[in-house]
Amino acid sequence: MTNLAQNxxxxxxxxxxxxxxxxxxxxxxYDEFRxxxxxxxxxxxxxxxxxxxxxxxVLPNVLSFPVVFYGALLAGAAVVPMNxxxxxxxxxxxxxxxxxxxIVAGTQxxxxxxxxxxxxxxxxxxxxxxxxxxxxxxxxxxxxxxxADSDTAVILYTSGTTGQPKGAELTHAGLNSNARTTQExxxxxxxxxxxxxxxxxxxxxxxxxxxxxxxxxGASLTLIPRFDGGKALDVIERDGVTVFxxxxxxxxxxxxxxxxDKRDVSSLRLCVSGGSAMxxxxxxxxxxxxxxxxLEGYGLSETSPVASFNHxxxxxKPGSIGTPIRGVEMRLVDDDxxxxxxxxxxxxxxxxxxxMKGYWQREEETAKAIPDGxxxxxxxxxxxxxxxxFIVDRKKEMIIRGGYNVYPRExxxxxxxxxxxxxxAVIGIAHPDLGEEVAAAVALKPGASxxxxxxxxxxxxxxxxxxxxxxxxxxxxxxxxxxxxILRRAVEVPAEVGKR
Numbered sequence: 001m002t003n004l005a006q007n008x009x010x011x012x013x014x015x016x017x018x019x020x021x022x023x024x025x026x027x028x029x030y031d032e033f034r035x036x037x038x039x040x041x042x043x044x045x046x047x048x049x050x051x052x053x054x055x056x057x058v059l060p061n062v063l064s065f066p067v068v069f070y071g072a073l074l075a076g077a078a079v080v081p082m083n084x085x086x087x088x089x090x091x092x093x094x095x096x097x098x099x100x101x102x103i104v105a106g107t108q109x110x111x112x113x114x115x116x117x118x119x120x121x122x123x124x125x126x127x128x129x130x131x132x133x134x135x136x137x138x139x140x141x142x143x144x145x146x147x148a149d150s151d152t153a154v155i156l157y158t159s160g161t162t163g164q165p166k167g168a169e170l171t172h173a174g175l176n177s178n179a180r181t182t183q184e185x186x187x188x189x190x191x192x193x194x195x196x197x198x199x200x201x202x203x204x205x206x207x208x209x210x211x212x213x214x215x216x217x218g219a220s221l222t223l224i225p226r227f228d229g230g231k232a233l234d235v236i237e238r239d240g241v242t243v244f245x246x247x248x249x250x251x252x253x254x255x256x257x258x259x260x261d262k263r264d265v266s267s268l269r270l271c272v273s274g275g276s277a278m279x280x281x282x283x284x285x286x287x288x289x290x291x292x293x294x295l296e297g298y299g300l301s302e303t304s305p306v307a308s309f310n311h312x313x314x315x316x317k318p319g320s321i322g323t324p325i326r327g328v329e330m331r332l333v334d335d336d337x338x339x340x341x342x343x344x345x346x347x348x349x350x351x352x353x354x355x356m357k358g359y360w361q362r363e364e365e366t367a368k369a370i371p372d373g374x375x376x377x378x379x380x381x382x383x384x385x386x387x388x389x390f391i392v393d394r395k396k397e398m399i400i401r402g403g404y405n406v407y408p409r410e411x412x413x414x415x416x417x418x419x420x421x422x423x424x425a426v427i428g429i430a431h432p433d434l435g436e437e438v439a440a441a442v443a444l445k446p447g448a449s450x451x452x453x454x455x456x457x458x459x460x461x462x463x464x465x466x467x468x469x470x471x472x473x474x475x476x477x478x479x480x481x482x483x484x485x486i487l488r489r490a491v492e493v494p495a496e497v498g499k500r
Contacts (some may be wrong), residue, residue: 038140040071051076076145
């Protein structure tokens with residue numbers, strides 16, 4: 001039997017009274033976590049949820065999230081996690097596309113979830129953030145519902161850069177193996193560890209690397225419903241956090257707190273970065289300031305997510321996404337799927353136990369994404385002589401200026417080296433002669449000042465002449481996705497600059 005939720009039962013049997021989950025003053029031991037999840041499982045079964053049915057979840061990082069998630073898995077359901085910031089019409093799309101049987105929502109999402117559920121004709125249950133009693137039966141399910149390795153555990157909707165989101169079907173075996181490899185080879189976690197849960201659990205990075213890997217380790221997960229740099233430092237101090245996992249913007253936010261140097265973060269032993277490329281300058285400053293190591297890795301919703309990493313006991317290369325993890329193969333291919341010569345840029349293709357079963361009810365899209373057993377990621381990279389991969393950019397976000405390829409990531413790296421720059425997004429805008437021109441939106445650090453011309457000159461010194469941004473403007477902040485990743489495609493171009 002492979003039910004992913006069996007890990008919770010196994011850990012509770014060994015570490016029952018140990019703290020499992022915390023959110024400020026509220027906390028659950030592994031025994032309490034298991035019992036609550038089994039009661040959710042029984043509650044869902046009594047509401048007609050059958051093995052294989054889909055259950056929608058719209059919850060932020062609160063205690064109820066892990067309880068409902070594991071409860072739904074114990075009942076044999078497939079979970080469809082959603083961002084709590086979604087509007088009713090977006091939730092309705094997920095419910096309709098996945099054919100969900102019901103939806104469980106937190107109080108902040110109660111209205112849009114209820115409206116969407118009514119439109120689709122399914123039940124919506126609003127639960128308390130600390131304990132989802134509204135969906136719990138009096139008695140817990142006796143035993144988890146058996147699932148096969150290849151049964152779908154989670155359907156994660158990926159925000160495609162074009163068209164409607166597609167549901168990546170992640171299996172019990174794929175999620176289990178990815179969590180186990182993360183725990184055993186990267187986190188090396190034990191019950192003594194306290195993992196900071198500020199990555200959204202509705203996103204695969206937080207779900208696998210914080211929650212599922214944490215449960216396998218018997219570690220404590222301390223949750224932050226809404227990320228804030230100051231709050232994160234408070235929680236590290238208060239709870240003795242040993243493992244911090246975040247996206248680069250979270251690392252920057254903690255670095256730029258006014259009282260960073262007065263904080264006691266000596267408990268931190270390991271930091272993990274993913275979700276988007278971490279600027280080398282941010283990594284260097286963070287390690288210096290907080291006295292810990294940062295391991296950068298790479299993955300996607302479709303790969304459960306971890307595919308490659310800078311491993312703890314191997315050489316770390318700043319700016320690299322490392323080497324493939326156990327059970328995963330990676331290669332670089334051209335548009336025809338042929339391996340590219342060494343040191344050349346190609347698209348990352350991935351094969352392994354972590355790759356999704358396919359896109360939910362989209363055979364054509366699945367065949368396009370996995371034409372030959374290798375998942376095409378749409379990310380461009382090169383490999384060095386030691387096998388380390390370096391992301392160059394998203395295939396779709398590459399700027400072609402007068403026939404030359406410009407990779408936004410490289411220009412952003414140069415901007416991040418400027419002491420006044422907090423965030424940068426480089427995009428292509430239309431140009432009558434060159435096809436595209438390089439442009440940059442930049443947010444400065446609190447209290448810092450710099451003129452656009454100064455920043456342009458700074459970059460010009462660091463990259464080839466055709467690459468530096470001919471257009472650069474300052475903004476208060478840059479648009480970000482649910483995980484805090486900067487969204488280049490959502491950057492607004494000032495009217496006087498031109499059009500995308």
